Amino acid sequence: MTAVRWLVGPDPGAAAARPAVLGAVVGTLLALFMVSPPGRCSGGHLNPAVTLALWRLGCFPGREVVPYVVAQLTGSVFGVWCAGLAWGPVTGRPPVRHASVRADPAWGDAAVLAAEAGVLAGSTLMLAALLASPGGRRVLPYAVGLTTALVIGVLGPLSGGSANPARQFGPALLAGDTGRLWVYVLGPALGAVLGAWLAGRTGLRRPPR
Secondary structure, three states, X not given: OHHHHHHHOOOOOOHHHHHHHHHHHHHHHHHHHHHOHHHXXXXXXXXXXXXXXXXXXXXXXXXXXXXXXHHHHXXXXXXXXXXXXXXXXXXXXXXXXHXXXXXXXXXXXXXXXXXXXXXXXXXXXXXXXXXXXXXXXXXXXXXXHHHHHXXXXXXXXOOOOOXXXXXXXXXXXXXXOOOOHXXXXXXXXXXXXXXXXXXXXXXXXXXXX
């Protein structure tokens, strides 16, 4: 939210560079969080779809999925609210709009849904491959950070580049921009399930716990 506030308004600078810069910032912060003590303790997954994927891959206990998802969605709302307190009314006005993402007008619901699902399916396969080996586990935080940066940088101007239900949940609620929220929730969830199924077909998935 803070990064969007300074990149988008009130002095946005070069429009073409915004998604790439935002992606680099978010990807770096995510990788740093994953290697930090709190990230290692919690597992470092701030994305409900990733939590779902890890469960279906057999790497996360099923009984913890709902508490994690509730915490992720609550954190999304709380974070946006805190950013609003810190930066003032500008965060709620266009073009910032509480950092709620919107797809290009040429992208319909089906296209956005497919993009969101595709990103999570690919990310889940990547997770499965990296978690299958000790070497992969060591580079996993950096691979996730790089993937996140690329998704935001490339898909940001097209589908919105969310790929995380929690990323859109809080901003959409506070901005009153919930018309397509279902797409940004359902797409990643479907992609996580599809990716885990494909991982099972390739022998990378362990039985869900």
